[in-house]
Amino acid sequence: MSVVTRIAPSPTGDPHVGTAYIGLFNYVFTRKHGGKFILRIEDTDRERYSAESEARIFAALTWLGLTPDESPDQGGDNGPYRQSERLDIYKQHAYELVDKGTLYPCFCSEERLAEMRAEQKRRKQPLGYDGRCRNLAPDEAKARLDAGEPHALRLKAPLTGETNFKDELRGLVRFANADIRDGVMLKSDGYPTYHLANVIDDHLMGVTHVMRAEEWITSTPIHILLYEGFGWEIPHFAHLPLLRNPDENKTKISKRKLNTSLDAYREQGIVAEALLNFLGNMGWSMPDGREFFGIEDMTEQFDLSRISLGGPVFDLKKLRFFNARYIRELLSLEDVAERAEPFLKSAGLTWDDEDYLLDVIDILTPRVETLAEFAEHDYFFREDFGYDAKARKNLAAGQKYLEDLEREFARLDSFDEDSVDDMLRDYVQSQSVGMGKVLQPLRAALTGVSNSPGINELVSVLGRERVLRRIGRALTAITAGLPDDKPSAEENSANKGDKSSEAA
Numbered sequence: 001m002s003v004v005t006r007i008a009p010s011p012t013g014d015p016h017v018g019t020a021y022i023g024l025f026n027y028v029f030t031r032k033h034g035g036k037f038i039l040r041i042e043d044t045d046r047e048r049y050s051a052e053s054e055a056r057i058f059a060a061l062t063w064l065g066l067t068p069d070e071s072p073d074q075g076g077d078n079g080p081y082r083q084s085e086r087l088d089i090y091k092q093h094a095y096e097l098v099d100k101g102t103l104y105p106c107f108c109s110e111e112r113l114a115e116m117r118a119e120q121k122r123r124k125q126p127l128g129y130d131g132r133c134r135n136l137a138p139d140e141a142k143a144r145l146d147a148g149e150p151h152a153l154r155l156k157a158p159l160t161g162e163t164n165f166k167d168e169l170r171g172l173v174r175f176a177n178a179d180i181r182d183g184v185m186l187k188s189d190g191y192p193t194y195h196l197a198n199v200i201d202d203h204l205m206g207v208t209h210v211m212r213a214e215e216w217i218t219s220t221p222i223h224i225l226l227y228e229g230f231g232w233e234i235p236h237f238a239h240l241p242l243l244r245n246p247d248e249n250k251t252k253i254s255k256r257k258l259n260t261s262l263d264a265y266r267e268q269g270i271v272a273e274a275l276l277n278f279l280g281n282m283g284w285s286m287p288d289g290r291e292f293f294g295i296e297d298m299t300e301q302f303d304l305s306r307i308s309l310g311g312p313v314f315d316l317k318k319l320r321f322f323n324a325r326y327i328r329e330l331l332s333l334e335d336v337a338e339r340a341e342p343f344l345k346s347a348g349l350t351w352d353d354e355d356y357l358l359d360v361i362d363i364l365t366p367r368v369e370t371l372a373e374f375a376e377h378d379y380f381f382r383e384d385f386g387y388d389a390k391a392r393k394n395l396a397a398g399q400k401y402l403e404d405l406e407r408e409f410a411r412l413d414s415f416d417e418d419s420v421d422d423m424l425r426d427y428v429q430s431q432s433v434g435m436g437k438v439l440q441p442l443r444a445a446l447t448g449v450s451n452s453p454g455i456n457e458l459v460s461v462l463g464r465e466r467v468l469r470r471i472g473r474a475l476t477a478i479t480a481g482l483p484d485d486k487p488s489a490e491e492n493s494a495n496k497g498d499k500s501s502e503a504a
Helices: 018-033 053-063 087-100 110-122 139-146 192-206 214-230 262-267 272-280 295-301 315-331 335-347 354-367 370-375 389-397 400-411 418-433 435-448 455-479 489-504
Strands: 004-007 036-039 105-107 152-155 162-167 172-177 184-186 207-214 236-240
Touching: 004 018, 004 207, 018 036, 018 053, 018 207, 018 236, 018 262, 018 272, 018 295, 053 262, 087 105, 087 152, 087 184, 087 192, 087 214, 105 184, 139 262, 152 214, 162 214, 162 236, 172 214, 184 192, 192 214, 207 214, 214 236, 262 335, 272 295, 272 315, 315 354, 335 354, 335 370, 354 370, 354 455, 370 389, 389 435, 389 455, 400 418, 400 435, 400 455, 418 435, 418 455, 435 455
Parallel strands: 004 036, 207 236
Antiparallel strands: 105 152, 152 184, 162 172
């Protein structure tokens, strides 16, 4: 059997991290078996549909590298791949099920259905269709259809017995038919509900394995009844555990408690490989127990039996830990620099020398967890940076040292790390002070902040010209009293008042 899987996101908002999670498992399972991976767009909710959201789904999957074999963008032999373009297909198949007795027309108005639900609530009865049109005489139902009376098509669920299916992860799952209500399958406006469209699309597109989130388990008996009504072969089902919030109750992941947008993680500087690796650990494990692996490794080792049904927790701290590991160790320096460039340019930062950029990225990688954090160290790329409060204090306290170091740096024959280190050690020893007394004002002069990479690395990357220019700028700022230290107009007025009082 040739394996075919699919994902079918709805373009109604931000591309969801759950789409990436389910997509990853479908993708690696398909690649493991040399099959096809399909992207289908479920856009029948026309009120919430967004063309922008659809485009962002495509972009997110491209970013992650989960490239489908068939999709609205790429085409294929089983299109169209947007449900809104398949309405005639659904209508034709739906009325086939009416003829077979699996569906029946329902002529109840919205007003009548609203009254029914209100009465059920009043009587504290289970909500659901009461079956009024289920038992219409066939001749009456046909006459009303022929007359063009508005109607929907409902599932004629069995009233007794069970509907069962085998889940590849959970074994035999049983549902009492009495609990399956006669839900709408084709709405009066000609649009299908999820259940009907899902079954028809999966069959016509040759889907052999339906791998989706466990929240769809309760919908599966409806799908089984539709498959049986058509007389079609039922695919294999595997319902993956839901991603969970890192709260006490491990609730289902939701945007109320956690950012679920794939775009947001990309914009934060999470690299695609780290996110996929992190998601790959959500309910699945490598045979050798290692946490860090690429999608090729996951594909090679993938087996459904290694999926755990415990609720995997989407821990942001762990995701950042994974991301930092990729930036620091698992991606090449050149790769990290290339990925960091858009974040730097978005912050308005520029550079002339690509080798300089590589040097900056190299000394910053131990200090960042995301690509976006590189741009926070803007002092590498601009000369007009300000001085934070602690840096200003360090500058004021270290004026003499900065004046001396300006001369020492100018005299250095070589400006590499070793030469800088030797010079600084000799100078500190000559002053009989702690290293921090000298290095803190120097760091403040070179970066404007009190926390940065090591001075030796910093000086060697900036180079002699920048170092001397920045020390000179800092000394000028000290002499001028530092702009931020100048008294405000109100303080000046108060000071003048004090002096007048003293004179009196």
